[in-house]
Amino acid sequence: MLEKTGAAVKGPLRVVVMVSGGGTNLQAIIDSVKDGTITNTQIVGVISNNKNAYALKRAAENRIPSSCVSPKDFESRSIFNEKLLEEVDSYRPDLVVLAGFLVVIPPEMIRKYENRIINIHPSLIPSFCGKGCYGLKVHEAALARGAKVSGATVHFVDEGTDTGPIFLQKAVEVRQDDTPELLQRRVMEQAEWQLLPRAIDLIANGRVKVEDNRTVILEQQKTE
Numbered sequence: 571m572l573e574k575t576g577a578a579v580k581g582p583l584r585v586v587v588m589v590s591g592g593g594t595n596l597q598a599i600i601d602s603v604k605d606g607t608i609t610n611t612q613i614v615g616v617i618s619n620n621k622n623a624y625a626l627k628r629a630a631e632n633r634i635p636s637s638c639v640s641p642k643d644f645e646s647r648s649i650f651n652e653k654l655l656e657e658v659d660s661y662r663p664d665l666v667v668l669a670g671f672l673v674v675i676p677p678e679m680i681r682k683y684e685n686r687i688i689n690i691h692p693s694l695i696p697s698f699c700g701k702g703c704y705g706l707k708v709h710e711a712a713l714a715r716g717a718k719v720s721g722a723t724v725h726f727v728d729e730g731t732d733t734g735p736i737f738l739q740k741a742v743e744v745r746q747d748d749t750p751e752l753l754q755r756r757v758m759e760q761a762e763w764q765l766l767p768r769a770i771d772l773i774a775n776g777r778v779k780v781e782d783n784r785t786v787i788l789e790q791q792k793t794e
């Protein structure tokens with residue numbers, strides 16, 4: 571569990587990854603756990619709001635338990651919110667990773683998992699983010715503004731949209747002849763797929779603390 575003090579974590583960090591689509595970020599996390607880029611971590615579950623998400627196939631191929639909880643299957647948003655939180659709780663996660671999850675996280679869940687939910691956003695927050703700015707729209711906005719750099723941000727999730735403490739960021743060049751799709755791909759390849767595994771590894775090794783809407787990354791402890 572992420573302690574406010576950044577204290578060392580006991581046992582492998584139990585991570586739940588929440589997805590809606592292709593799951594390339596989920597794949598980057600799976601690969602990084604396998605190749606040791608992420609240490610001290612176990613992916614204990616994948617939750618999708620979309621039963622056709624390719625991310626669910628990636629989970630199955632890697633024998634990771636998964637489930638689907640869709641707002642469409644419930645009478646009201648509050649019932650869905652309850653079920654979603656129940657599903658998350660059932661995996662007993664230390665950390666929840668939003669990797670392209672397109673559903674608003676219930677406020678009760680944000681409170682319960684304070685400083686234990688991270689999200690990846692495909693721009694340098696506070697640019698090109700906020701309500702309605704997700705997926706390709708982020709890259710369309712960056713191109714429309716004529717930005718020369720974009721990038722990705724991992725941040726902790728609070729009750730606002732993309733307003734939580736910024737954790738990691740990486741800049742990516744915008745090219746003159748970019749399309750939103752080309753820029754999206756470059757941001758994924760050069761930033762997202764590296765940042766999210768690094769963020770998880772830092773948390774798993776007790777190297778992050780959150781203080782007053784900022785994060786502090788602690789020096790690695792020297793082992794003799």
Ligand code: GRF
Nearest residue numbers: 591592593594595670690692
């Ligand atoms: C990524 O661009 C991520 O930054 C955004 O949604 C996209 C998810 O892609 N939040 P994938 O499902 O991981 O391939």
